[in-house]
Amino acid sequence: MKRIFKYPIIFAVVFSLVSCERDEPANGEGVSMSDLYEDFSFTENLAFSSKSADFSLEETISVSAKFSKPVDWKITIQGVESGAQKEITGFSNELNAENTTWNGSTTKFPIFRAEKCIYRLDIVDEILQTDTFLVDTVEATGTKTNEGVLIEDFEDEIKVAKWPGFVQSGADMTFVRSNAQTAAQGEYYYDMGGAVDFDFLIGQINFPSSVLGTPTFGLSENAEEVYLNMMVYNPPGVINGFYVIQFQENEDGKTAFDKFAEDGYQYEIDETDLTSGWQLISIRMSDIVMGETFGNAKVEPNKINFFTILFLADPASGYSQGFIDYIIFTEGGPLEP
Amino acid sequence: MKKLLLITLWVASATITIAQTTGKRIWLSGAARNVLFFDDYTKNAGTADTLTAPKLNSGHTMVDLAANIQPNSNTFINGMVRIRNDYGGFWGGGVTFDMRQLYLKGIIANTVRYQIGDINYKLSPYTLINPNHDLDHVFLDYSDVFTDIIDYDIFYNFNNSWRQQGAAVDFGLQFNKYVKELNFSGFVSRQNPTNFTNINDRLMAGGNATLIQGEFGQLGLNYVNMFDLVGTSDDSTQLQNPVLTLSYDLMYDKDDYKVGLMGEFGNSQTIVNNDPLAPAISDYFFDAGIGGIYKPYNIELSATLKNVGPQFFSPGAQTRRLDYSRNPLAYGRYGNNQSLRPIGIFDMLRDASLYNTTLTTGLGAFNPSYGNAQPYGDATPNRKGVIINLSQKDEENRWEVALTNGMLSEIVGSGTAELKSFNYLNAVATINIDEFFEGYDKGIKLSGSFWNESTERTSALAYEEINLDNQAFDLNLDVEVIKKGYLLAGLRTLTSVGNEFLAERNRFNEIIFYAPMVADVEETLFMTGARYEFSEKSTLSILWSSYDSKFADPLIENYNISSLALLFNMKF
Numbered sequence: 001m002k003r004i005f006k007y008p009i010i011f012a013v014v015f016s017l018v019s020c021e022r023d024e025p026a027n028g029e030g031v032s033m034s035d036l037y038e039d040f041s042f043t044e045n046l047a048f049s050s051k052s053a054d055f056s057l058e059e060t061i062s063v064s065a066k067f068s069k070p071v072d073w074k075i076t077i078q079g080v081e082s083g084a085q086k087e088i089t090g091f092s093n094e095l096n097a098e099n100t101t102w103n104g105s106t107t108k109f110p111i112f113r114a115e116k117c118i119y120r121l122d123i124v125d126e127i128l129q130t131d132t133f134l135v136d137t138v139e140a141t142g143t144k145t146n147e148g149v150l151i152e153d154f155e156d157e158i159k160v161a162k163w164p165g166f167v168q169s170g171a172d173m174t175f176v177r178s179n180a181q182t183a184a185q186g187e188y189y190y191d192m193g194g195a196v197d198f199d200f201l202i203g204q205i206n207f208p209s210s211v212l213g214t215p216t217f218g219l220s221e222n223a224e225e226v227y228l229n230m231m232v233y234n235p236p237g238v239i240n241g242f243y244v245i246q247f248q249e250n251e252d253g254k255t256a257f258d259k260f261a262e263d264g265y266q267y268e269i270d271e272t273d274l275t276s277g278w279q280l281i282s283i284r285m286s287d288i289v290m291g292e293t294f295g296n297a298k299v300e301p302n303k304i305n306f307f308t309i310l311f312l313a314d315p316a317s318g319y320s321q322g323f324i325d326y327i328i329f330t331e332g333g334p335l336e337p
Numbered sequence: 338m339k340k341l342l343l344i345t346l347w348v349a350s351a352t353i354t355i356a357q358t359t360g361k362r363i364w365l366s367g368a369a370r371n372v373l374f375f376d377d378y379t380k381n382a383g384t385a386d387t388l389t390a391p392k393l394n395s396g397h398t399m400v401d402l403a404a405n406i407q408p409n410s411n412t413f414i415n416g417m418v419r420i421r422n423d424y425g426g427f428w429g430g431g432v433t434f435d436m437r438q439l440y441l442k443g444i445i446a447n448t449v450r451y452q453i454g455d456i457n458y459k460l461s462p463y464t465l466i467n468p469n470h471d472l473d474h475v476f477l478d479y480s481d482v483f484t485d486i487i488d489y490d491i492f493y494n495f496n497n498s499w500r501q502q503g504a505a506v507d508f509g510l511q512f513n514k515y516v517k518e519l520n521f522s523g524f525v526s527r528q529n530p531t532n533f534t535n536i537n538d539r540l541m542a543g544g545n546a547t548l549i550q551g552e553f554g555q556l557g558l559n560y561v562n563m564f565d566l567v568g569t570s571d572d573s574t575q576l577q578n579p580v581l582t583l584s585y586d587l588m589y590d591k592d593d594y595k596v597g598l599m600g601e602f603g604n605s606q607t608i609v610n611n612d613p614l615a616p617a618i619s620d621y622f623f624d625a626g627i628g629g630i631y632k633p634y635n636i637e638l639s640a641t642l643k644n645v646g647p648q649f650f651s652p653g654a655q656t657r658r659l660d661y662s663r664n665p666l667a668y669g670r671y672g673n674n675q676s677l678r679p680i681g682i683f684d685m686l687r688d689a690s691l692y693n694t695t696l697t698t699g700l701g702a703f704n705p706s707y708g709n710a711q712p713y714g715d716a717t718p719n720r721k722g723v724i725i726n727l728s729q730k731d732e733e734n735r736w737e738v739a740l741t742n743g744m745l746s747e748i749v750g751s752g753t754a755e756l757k758s759f760n761y762l763n764a765v766a767t768i769n770i771d772e773f774f775e776g777y778d779k780g781i782k783l784s785g786s787f788w789n790e791s792t793e794r795t796s797a798l799a800y801e802e803i804n805l806d807n808q809a810f811d812l813n814l815d816v817e818v819i820k821k822g823y824l825l826a827g828l829r830t831l832t833s834v835g836n837e838f839l840a841e842r843n844r845f846n847e848i849i850f851y852a853p854m855v856a857d858v859e860e861t862l863f864m865t866g867a868r869y870e871f872s873e874k875s876t877l878s879i880l881w882s883s884y885d886s887k888f889a890d891p892l893i894e895n896y897n898i899s900s901l902a903l904l905f906n907m908k909f
Contacts, residue, residue, distance in 0.1 A: 022620055022646050028750030029647050029719070030840065030848025036752070037800035037853075 055104025193321030620646030
């Protein structure tokens with residue numbers, strides 16, 4: 001019977017020893033009060049790694065600074081000539097090369113040119129509801145080079161003229177290279193517009209690889225990693241148009257496309273899905289859904305030797321217009337302009 | 338050893354006993370109630386409130402009808418239906434029928450008692466317990482008139498147990514030497530059902546083994562675990578929150594003195610399996626008390642030393658009754674801004690919708706003005722310190738006084754190295770005036786209480802400083818003017834001035850934000866009325882009350898609600 005008493009005592013001792021472990025952080029549990037309620041200040045002033053960079057040489061600009069507490073911050077870099085904008089945001093108590101590096105890329109189009117830029121740092125303390133900002137200038141002496149197969153940026157008039165196309169005989173037709181407005185990249189873009197009251201098709205521009213002097217566009221066979229990127233401009237208030245991009249693959253090795261033996265497929269972009277102004281459309285080739293086709297029914301970018309961009313609108317909807325610029329295939333990810 | 342064992346049948350329910358002696362097999366029992374509130378709202382100062390209806394009448398009549406069925410001597414079935422007609426309902430409109438309660442209980446092989454269906458269960462203060470109402474230690478008699486209704490409706494009236502749906506068993510062994518009894522109990526209950534997509538069934542299971550020595554005390558081993566049942570939905574993560582404790586109550590009783598050691602210690606773990614973001618949390622607590630009674634003067638003194646870790650999480654013990662994140666039903670929005678009306682001491686007495694009926698895994702919202710030292714009961718995490726109780730009761734039942742002094746602090750700071758301290762004093766006195774007059778056969782009772790609590794954190798950094806002072810006062814007078822007929826009067830006030838920070842936690846109970854709170858509140862509730870007791874189970878009360886809520890913050894509108902309440906309660 002004495003064993004009955006032994007067990008609880010032994011258990012209690014063991015239990016006490018096992019249970020007595022605790023972390024007692026010196027600065028308390030949970031989020032730090034100082035991170036929340038200390039007044040914001042710079043503990044280390046803002047410093048630039050460089051005030052200018054030639055982004056074509058993969059140079060970068062970053063800043064460093066330290067704050068008294070973690071805060072929401074936003075860096076806005078705006079091109080003085082182009083109006084291009086780059087935004088970098090974060091929540092931290094430190095700015096450094098890891099979280100502020102600018103490689104010449106763009107958040108809001110057009111793309112940066114070689115130009116002077118306004119560099120603004122905004123710091124918002126949500127809890128104490130204070131705003132702080134600093135403004136300086138930096139200079140892009142060269143623009144960022146994007147890796148990929150550039151099809152057309154509409155800067156070279158002679159090259160643009162080589163692309164065949166078709167324009168309906170409608171009213172106010174404008175299938176032309178233009179610089180009437182700011183281009184997404186460089187000086188020129190392609191203006192597609194008009195009013196056609198008898199057909200959906202307003203016009204198209206074709207991109208056969210033969211114009212580049214190559215049998216295909218030299219892309220990877222893996223559709224998962226190939227993207228077609230294109231800058232599109234939606235004029236304010238004009239949303240009745242839509243783009244259809246049709247691709248053709250050369251699967252039989254012959255020059256002419258045989259739609260009853262080779263794969264052809266298309267991707268549609270509706271203007272109602274776009275916002276006003278320039279924006280980047282990146283299409284992963286593997287996302288294209290094939291309709292009826294007579295090839296191997298597989299998207300194989302390495303076999304694409306022709307694609308065309310058609311601009312269409314409902315004939316009853318009146319005048320329609322859209323601009324395109326900087327058509328480029330990239331691999332491994334969408335374009336980061 | 339075999340000779341020592343005598344397996345006994347434990348306490349069978351009184352209803353079964355009655356049924357056996359009378360031979361009754363099916364009988365009805367239940368309760369009936371009529372409640373009417375006639376509220377009158379006024380804005381205290383400033384621009385007249387043109388948006389809030391000044392008068393609001395509400396109430397209901399209801400009958401709980403239970404069928405008690407005893408198909409055999411070892412089985413008992415109870416099914417209770419509630420028929421309720423809200424004020425304004427007529428000819429069937431507004432009438433609701435609900436199944437209020439359904440359980441089956443009995444005895445297996447004259448040894449193991451079981452209950453399935455609706456069960457009420459509690460273990461120990463650190464494993465599974467339904468804590469007392471907020472400010473229960475301050476607000477006395479009048480609270481009972483109203484809170485009895487709430488307690489009955491949401492099953493808070495079973496000795497601090499939680500009403501759950503599940504199954505429970507218990508049995509005991511009795512010895513004739515060294516140890517008097519060894520009792521075992523266990524239960525499993527469902528906390529929330531699966532939605533078959535992303536919420537698993539959540540269960541709670543636990544039990545207790547209690548060794549009762551008899552003359553010198555008892556030891557208890559308590560275990561409870563709240564856990565998800567993986568496979569009941571597509572969610573592969575699984576919460577497990579086991580809590581294991583050892584409780585003891587040792588006593589030595591000799592001549593004029595009785596002394597004792599009582600307490601509980603143990604640990605908890607909070608684990609979320611298959612969630613890479615989930616931290617593994619564990620912590621321990623101890624609660625060690627020493628107490629004594631000097632019998633000639635009926636004086637009782639006790640002191641408790643406690644230390645409850647900041648990461649000790651026990652859903653069964655830390656789920657609060659009042660959920661401060663809810664809003665009152667009556668005058669839920671008020672004033673010209675139609676602001677949400679915060680819960681006041683008036684609502685705590687009347688509004689059952691403010692109270693939790695299920696256990697929660699996170700630490701629920703509370704109002705520091707209504708008690709900041711131990712908002713989650715004894716098991717409030719991140720507390721250490723000493724609590725001293727002193728009480729004295731007159732042997733002729735003429736008075737009873739009690740004094741509690743708590744001196745607690747945090748174990749680790751809340752977002753800072755500096756610790757908060759919590760000091761409170763609670764004094765309660767009851768005087769049965771009639772007992773001073775020999776031969777006077779009607780009751781006159783005067784009771785009062787005072788509570789003061791201060792929360793303080795000093796720091797060299799101004800934003801870390803905390804200073805919150807709470808005070809409450811309660812005075813009640815019950816005068817029996819005719820046999821079983823009482824006139825009642827009561828006044829209670831609560832003031833809270835200062836500042837605090839309210840911790841906001843994520844789903845792992847980690848603190849992610851400290852929201853500043855500034856209190857400058859004064860609440861006053863005056864009540865008067867009459868109660869007539871037809872019998873112990875049947876009372877009629879009519880009470881008039883005036884409640885004032887004043888805020889120093891000009892953005893929060895002050896108001897008054899006066900109310901006439903008519904309450905009839907009967908059990909049969």
